[in-house]
Amino acid sequence: MQPRKHLLGLEGYSRDEILEILDHARTFRAVLERDIKKVPPLRGVTIANLFFEPSTRTRMSFELAEKRMSADVVNFSASTSSLKKGESLRDTVENILSMKIDMIVIRHSATGAPHYIARRCDSIVINAGDGSHEHPTQALLDLFTIREKFGEVEGLKVSLIGDILHSRVIRSNVLGLKALGAQVTLCAPATLLPVGVENWGVKISHDVEESVTGANVVNIMRLQLERQGSGYIPSLREYSRIWGIDTERVDLMSENRLIMHPGPMNRGVEITQDVADSEDSVILEQVTNGVAVRMAVLFLLSPLRREVEGD
């Protein structure tokens, strides 16, 4: 398989490419169970984590993955940077890159920001979430979690429910789930579906009960309150009543089932407390698996590996 230089999104990734990442993640997941959770593959590699938007899980997960792989790590946070003094994204990134950075992990509110950086530098770029576009490592960790539980993603009934309009997690999940052969349903109010969603090649539903009935996996998307304009939903209470996942709705799923959420959760809005903390929930397992998946991505894209393979 031709190795890729960057991970900008799951668009165009084949089943075999995704399974290669998930197989490596399984190896690194085992490393995380050891007493000493550190391995040497990224020794001598310098990685910058550039977070222009808030993050808890992705940022800590990448940093942990990098340190577990023995990389040298520097962190950049927009809120404490010279962006506050008016410096542009381009100047900020060019200054950071002039410090000889091998790999960049970037989260930005602008769609395409990682692609912009990748075109302008020699460093390897990993997208940690760009606007409402893609969040490929979140989708990979979701796929990993599903595969480890069921053994196989192909043929599973997976419903993705919630604020699909603003979700970058959804776009990457749909691409990954389709590549691995899952039966995917998207369920949301019409106001929270993106233009052109009918061309995504998945089932669309506006009926939560219908979309959860018989499902093996329900992955619940956060209502992105910070990105809401007016008029998307009548009220939080209405949204929760009509679109929220509670135990009655979980009972309609297959007995062989998982409840997932990428976080952060709005408990009591898109998911009830009971469901979030239930035995069916793998929400914290997703977070644990995220470190292993990011270790796999960093390993596969590492400049040292590319040197060995003569790329």
Ligand code: CP
């Ligand atoms: N799932 C996710 O991207 O969470 P953070 O925004 O905390 O990174």
